[in-house]
Each structure stands twice: as structure tokens, then as C-alpha cells.
Amino acid sequence: MKSIQFIYKLIPIILLTVFATSCSNDNEDDNPTLTSEVDGLSKIQDFTNANHTIELFNKNGMFETGYNAISLRVKDNATNTYLENVSLSWMPVMQMPTMQHSCPKSNITKALGKNTIYEGFIIYQMTNADGSGWSLTVDYNINGEAYSMTETIEVMQYENQNVTSFMGSDNTRYILALIEPKNPRIAINQMKVGLFKMENMMTFPVVESYTIALDPRMPGMGNHSSPNNTDLSFNSTDGLYYGDLSLTMTGYWMLNLKLLNAEDEVLKGEDVSEQNESSSLYLELEF
Incomplete structure (x- = not known):
């Protein structure tokens, strides 16, 4: 009889504990101050x-x-x-x-x-x-x-040239920045860059529908290139430029570039050849 009375007394305590725990969990789920949304940052x-x-x-x-x-x-x-x-x-x-x-x-x-x-x-x-x-x-x-x-x-200052500001042959100042790859590997990497023009000292709109020709080289290794690269083209979804960057070994790479407008006129940059080892428009990558 005493055991049954003890169990009856214990039931409200158990129910109260379960209710309190449930409320606590609900609060954690609903209250952003109790959860971290910046993990990894x-x-x-x-x-x-x-x-x-x-x-x-x-x-x-x-x-x-x-x-x-x-x-x-x-x-x-x-x-x-x-x-x-x-x-x-x-x-x-x-x-x-x-x-x-x-x-x-x-x-x-x-x-x-x-x-x-x-x-x-x-x-x-x-x-x-x-x-x-x-x-x-x-x-x-x-x-x-x-x-x-x-x-x-x-x-x-970032250690390599991951951004460049330059004047095009159309007398427009452009800003070109490397976005991807962040973690390059020996493979065909997705290359992503942002291209902007200086409208005035405070305004830099996205440049649309141009082409960025790509020729990656390793200056320390005979200035060799790599196969299966593709030029970068504009993606209207996010306003950035995408292409394929083939990296065949680790080390320092110069990403030689040419900027062409919608009429395929070269605004900046040159072809790489035996007589011309690099373009005047380039970004750098090392891994």
C-alpha cells in the first residue's frame, strides 16, 4: 500500500519534469539567441x-x-x-x-x-x-x-593578385576579382570571377555579357599551360562569370586573361606566345 502511495506522489513530479523539459526544448528551437547560426564562421x-x-x-x-x-x-x-x-x-x-x-x-x-x-x-x-x-x-x-x-x-593585402583594377581600351575602368576556386586541386576546377566597371567613385555596377579568355601558365615550369580550359562567360542568374580552369600540378599559376566586349573587341590583355610570356591582364593562384 505504501508503495502505491509513493508512486501516486511521484507521478506529478515526473509529469512536471517532462513538461518543463519540453518547454525548454521548444524555447531553444524558437529563440535564435539560444542557437548558433554562425558555425564555421x-x-x-x-x-x-x-x-x-x-x-x-x-x-x-x-x-x-x-x-x-x-x-x-x-x-x-x-x-x-x-x-x-x-x-x-x-x-x-x-x-x-x-x-x-x-x-x-x-x-x-x-x-x-x-x-x-x-x-x-x-x-x-x-x-x-x-x-x-x-x-x-x-x-x-x-x-x-x-x-x-x-x-x-x-x-x-592578400598574398597573391586575386583582384585587379585596370583601364580598358574603351576608356572605362574595370575591377576583376577571383572568387573560385577557393580550394584549387589537380583537376578541372570551376573558375568564377566578378567583373565590374567604375561608373563613378562610389558606384560599380556588374558588367554583363562580356567574355574573359583564359590561358593559365606556370612561369616557374617553362611557362607551360594545361588542357581543357574554357573561357569565362556571363551568368545572368548571379551576375558572375564562369569557366573551366585546368590545373595539372601544384605550384604558382598565372591566369592570363583577355577581356572582350559583346562585339568581341579586346579591351584589355594579350595572347601568350614565345615572344610574349604573359598578358597585361592576369590573376594569380598558388596551391
Whole structure:
């Protein structure tokens, strides 16, 4: 009889424990502050004002010259929660001795499958030797109220030429940046680049429907090339250029390029030959 009474007393405790555990799990699933959406990313920097903190992330935790894929999230400082419905835009600016300019950048959009993460890219075409010179302004809107934060940032020089700025024969300044392959291998790699033109000092729209001819060479190995490369063509879905890059061995590769407009007129770059070992338009890759 005492055993039965003990069991009856124990049942409410068990039910209460199960209910509390269930509620706790529901909260973890529903509350973005209790789950991590930045696994695999490293924080670059925080922007903070009295109301909010904007956290910036990427794979290596720093800005570098060239293509930078960036993830952001916005925290409400009062509640310590990350916000799910924010409209964001940004403006990177480099301060030169006599002028200032921006660089190619994307819109900021909600990351696919994420509650609180937003993403975009910025292509820094240059920097000072110590990483100084750049600032980043992030404008954002929450429930119809506009905010803005500007912070100084560091942009370090990437070890190889993964971005180049040049004047074409059409008197237009272009920015060309290597995006893929990030982890090159001995194989036919997908090559992806971004091509932009300088409309003015602050505006760099995507260049559409051009062709980028590709001739990869190994200067340290007799300047040999590789088979089965294809020229890069424009993809209207994401506004980038794609081609095949054949890498037959590890080491330093010069990716010799020619830029051709929609009429197949060469705007920059030359063929590689015995008399001309490299193009004036190129990117670099080493692995």
C-alpha cells in the first residue's frame, strides 16, 4: 500500500519534469539567441550603438583585398536577442589623400535557411600597407525606423593578385576579382570571377555579357599551360562569370586573361606566345 502511495506522489513530479523539459526544448528551437547560426564562421568585427550591435563574420575573421563573402546579424542590446526582420545596406569607402572612393559590393539579403543571418559580398580592390584607409557604413531599418553605423575597418593585402583594377581600351575602368576556386586541386576546377566597371567613385555596377579568355601558365615550369580550359562567360542568374580552369600540378599559376566586349573587341590583355610570356591582364593562384 505504501508503495502505491509513493508512486501516486511521484507521478506529478515526473509529469512536471517532462513538461518543463519540453518547454525548454521548444524555447531553444524558437529563440535564435539560444542557437548558433554562425558555425564555421569567425567574427571580423562588431559595430555598436546604444540600441544595437551588428556582428560581421566570414571564414577567416578578417577583411582582405579581393572578394569577401560576409555574414551579418543584428542584436537588440536591450533584450540580447538577434533580430529576424531587418533591411540592411552598406557602403565601404577608402579615404585617399586627395579623394575617396568605394568598391564593388552586393546587396545584403537574408541567408537561405537562416533566421537571423544576412549575407553579401564586398570586393576591396586595394588597401594601405598596414591595412588602414577603409571605413564601412551599415544602414539598416527595423519596423520602419532607420539607423546607421560607421566604423573604421582593416583590409589586409592578400598574398597573391586575386583582384585587379585596370583601364580598358574603351576608356572605362574595370575591377576583376577571383572568387573560385577557393580550394584549387589537380583537376578541372570551376573558375568564377566578378567583373565590374567604375561608373563613378562610389558606384560599380556588374558588367554583363562580356567574355574573359583564359590561358593559365606556370612561369616557374617553362611557362607551360594545361588542357581543357574554357573561357569565362556571363551568368545572368548571379551576375558572375564562369569557366573551366585546368590545373595539372601544384605550384604558382598565372591566369592570363583577355577581356572582350559583346562585339568581341579586346579591351584589355594579350595572347601568350614565345615572344610574349604573359598578358597585361592576369590573376594569380598558388596551391
